[in-house]
Amino acid sequence: MSTIHPNTREAATPIYDWEGYDFDTRQVHAGEYPDLNNGLRVPPIALSAGYVFDDFDDQVERFSAVPSRDGAFHGDSEATPGPIYSRQGNPTNSVAEERLASLEGGSNTVLVSSGQAAITSALLTLAQGGDHIVSTASIYGGTRILFGRSIKRFGIDVDYVWDSEDDDEWARAIRPNTKAIYAESIPNPRNDITDLRRIAEVAARYHLPLVVDNTVGSPALIRPFEHGANIVVHSTTKFLTGHGAVVGGAIVDGGNFDWEAAVAAGRAYPLLTSSPRPGVGSMVDRFGPAAYARATREAVVNDIGPALSPFSGFLLHQGLETLSVRMERHVNSSLEIASWLEQQPEVEQVDYAGLPTSPLYELAVRDYGLATNGLGARTSSVFGVKVRGGIDGARAFVNGLRVFSRMTGIGDTRSMVIHPGTSTHATFAPEINDRLGITPGLLRLSVGLESPRDLIADLRVGLDHVAVL
Numbered sequence: 166m167s168t169i170h171p172n173t174r175e176a177a178t179p180i181y182d183w184e185g186y187d188f189d190t191r192q193v194h195a196g197e198y199p200d201l202n203n204g205l206r207v208p209p210i211a212l213s214a215g216y217v218f219d220d221f222d223d224q225v226e227r228f229s230a231v232p233s234r235d236g237a238f239h240g241d242s243e244a245t246p247g248p249i250y251s252r253q254g255n256p257t258n259s260v261a262e263e264r265l266a267s268l269e270g271g272s273n274t275v276l277v278s279s280g281q282a283a284i285t286s287a288l289l290t291l292a293q294g295g296d297h298i299v300s301t302a303s304i305y306g307g308t309r310i311l312f313g314r315s316i317k318r319f320g321i322d323v324d325y326v327w328d329s330e331d332d333d334e335w336a337r338a339i340r341p342n343t344k345a346i347y348a349e350s351i352p353n354p355r356n357d358i359t360d361l362r363r364i365a366e367v368a369a370r371y372h373l374p375l376v377v378d379n380t381v382g383s384p385a386l387i388r389p390f391e392h393g394a395n396i397v398v399h400s401t402t403k404f405l406t407g408h409g410a411v412v413g414g415a416i417v418d419g420g421n422f423d424w425e426a427a428v429a430a431g432r433a434y435p436l437l438t439s440s441p442r443p444g445v446g447s448m449v450d451r452f453g454p455a456a457y458a459r460a461t462r463e464a465v466v467n468d469i470g471p472a473l474s475p476f477s478g479f480l481l482h483q484g485l486e487t488l489s490v491r492m493e494r495h496v497n498s499s500l501e502i503a504s505w506l507e508q509q510p511e512v513e514q515v516d517y518a519g520l521p522t523s524p525l526y527e528l529a530v531r532d533y534g535l536a537t538n539g540l541g542a543r544t545s546s547v548f549g550v551k552v553r554g555g556i557d558g559a560r561a562f563v564n565g566l567r568v569f570s571r572m573t574g575i576g577d578t579r580s581m582v583i584h585p586g587t588s589t590h591a592t593f594a595p596e597i598n599d600r601l602g603i604t605p606g607l608l609r610l611s612v613g614l615e616s617p618r619d620l621i622a623d624l625r626v627g628l629d630h631v632a633v634l
């Protein structure tokens with residue numbers, strides 16, 4: 166048996182470079198590395214808070230952040246010093262980080278402990294007290310709460326654009342101290358998909374990075390970097406890990422934003438373009454296209470500390486192995502169920518952009534579909550259905566369901582239902598909810614992997630309860 170320690174730089178060398186392989190191959194293999202001790206085929210769970218230094222000079226070298234253009238936790242064995250502490254990164258998590266970067270087409274990924282931690286960390290790398298962010302209006306309720314409470318308490322203001330087609334509205338919202346544009350590719354809960362190309366054009370015009378939450382879409386359905394986004398965030402709790410067991414988050418760097426040009430145009434990104442101390446170059450100087458990920462890992466996540474447990478990282482890299490297979494089932498069942506719901510007399514409206522009757526169908530055909538087999542107009546499995554009878558109708562429907570679980574959460578193998586108006590959106594002013602289309606009769610469905618026939622039968626029972634009101 167080899168005596169080489171599994172955490173040596175040699176052990177961290179990838180087996181192959183998976184660039185150029187198909188999505189389905191990369192989701193199984195990207196990020197894996199050989200286990201030189203035991204030849205383990207499945208990357209193991211490295212449950213260790215810290216890492217042994219070979220000797221005194223090795224510790225000095227690891228802490229001195231030897232210049233490298235690779236922002237990954239481990240990578241180029243020549244240039245990247247070994248690991249220090251699991252608050253910065255962990256070999257199990259790095260498998261998932263490299264795999265997700267490959268699937269999204271980004272330069273690097275940083276894993277954190279939840280989707281909310283990912284959004285917060287992603288934005289804190291860009292903005293500080295006194296700065297400003299512009300977001301599209303249709304976003305997950307928890308993110309709207311985060312923006313209006315904690316991000317605001319950090320001194321960062323967020324304004325919303327309601328009509329992303331309206332250049333004047335963008336012009337009115339963007340200020341000299343704006344640091345990012347934020348959007349969701351497939352907004353939770355109403356599936357009102359976003360024209361990312363359109364927003365990326367606005368962002369480029371104002372020299373702003375576009376940050377996209379791709380939780381509901383996943384890279385199997387849309388890869389925001391291909392449409393001009395610069396940073397992607399995920400709640401890995403959902404489709405990426407896939408089985409509803411653990412909470413996690415990810416920040417993916419597109420490596421495609423010109424930070425120096427933004428600074429020249431009057432925007433300031435001190436964590437990226439300023440020298441942290443005399444004699445040390447800026448993140449952009451030292452890490453090039455990996456600068457943003459590196460700054461997020463070292464200057465935000467390592468300081469604040471929302472580290473992901475390697476156990477959760479393991480479940481994530483395993484979950485990613487089957488992402489496109491699960492998404493195919495999720496989206497095909499959703500299309501079948503959404504089409505069926507549209508025909509039911511107790512249903513007033515179905516918000517699923519993949520339906521030919523949706524006003525967003527053309528955009529769904531153009532930009533959203535399964536990467537792996539060319540199935541177009543598939544806009545995930547999280548969508549809204551408005552039943553007759555307002556809140557009484559919603560209550561009767563939800564109480565009638567047996568296969569759908571009444572719970573918060575999306576992107577699980579299990580189907581789930583929740584009433585946004587009294588949960589995720591309960592704290593917003595009625596006029597905001599009206600504008601967002603969060604009506605008393607609206608339910609959010611997350612279609613799981615059960616048989617679509619059983620799911621339709623369950624929904625029919627729920628609607629029978631609405632029919633007798």
Ligand SMILES: Cc1ncc(COP(=O)(O)O)c(C=O)c1O
Nearest residue numbers: 279280281305353380400402413
């Ligand atoms: C689109 C979206 N972003 C972010 C989050 C927050 O993720 P987490 O629950 O992992 O913190 C959620 C959670 O539902 C979400 O749906």
